[in-house]
Amino acid sequence: MTKPVLFGAEYSVYTRIARLALIEKNISYDFEIVDIFALDPVPEAYLRMHPFGRIPAFRHGQLALFETAAITRYVDEAFAGPALQPVPVEVRARMAQIVGLLDSYAYRALVWDVFVERVRKPLRGEPVDAARIAAGLLVAERCCDALAGFIGDADWLAGAGARPTLADLHAAPMFACFRMAPEGRAMLERYPPLDRWFARMAARPAMRATPSPMVEGAPDPDRPGRR
Ligand SMILES: N[C@@H](CCC(=O)N[C@@H](CS)C(=O)NCC(=O)O)C(=O)O
Structure with a gap:
């Protein structure tokens, strides 16, 4: 099966949600960094994937998706692995x-x-x-x-x-x-x-594997000065 590609950034809350779904499903994927806040203007090539210029975006074979809820649902339904949606x-x-x-x-x-x-x-x-x-x-x-x-x-x-x-x-x-x-x-x-x-x-x-530089990478609020 083709490897999916996720476009986004480690600091991004929504990118992390998509990564959590991929990791919880044990899916091997490519992660292409798109530092959206550093891009001004957002390049046309990226806007073709995400017309609203947000992250993440996702590609799997011919399918291109944006909107994290759609990505995580697709990831759960298109791949084997533990189900992330309840049956009842x-x-x-x-x-x-x-x-x-x-x-x-x-x-x-x-x-x-x-x-x-x-x-x-x-x-x-x-x-x-x-x-x-x-x-x-x-x-x-x-x-x-x-x-x-x-x-x-x-x-x-x-x-x-x-x-x-x-x-x-x-x-x-x-x-x-x-x-x-x-x-x-x-x-x-x-x-x-x-x-x-x-x-x-x-x-x-999955959470430990996706630390955000702005959260887990930031000084520990309970131990100022420590990382
Ligand atoms: N509705 C979008 C929201 C995505 C979103 O807001 N991503 C943020 C980063 S976590 C972003 O790209 N912000 C860029 C901006 O606001 O210019 C989704 O579900 O994927």
């Missing part, structure tokens, strides 16, 4: 709902409003927008409420099953960023099932 229709619907929630609400709040403002901007010596952080935390709390309700006492976000699903893979890179902010860590601690879920995800080989 209700759990599958919950998984899809969580992926939608993460794309529509969590990504901007957790990553851009809280992580980038609270963690990245001070590192770059840029002014921090406290109002944006406060607004992001409100949305983040709503996301945590919903996710905590879904996970209940289960191990994985869709609330059932012995293995993580595409919902867990979609959420973990976003929460990895969020908990780099003190307010993010404190919020997760107020949701013990989510805190335990994140620890479970962080320990998975």
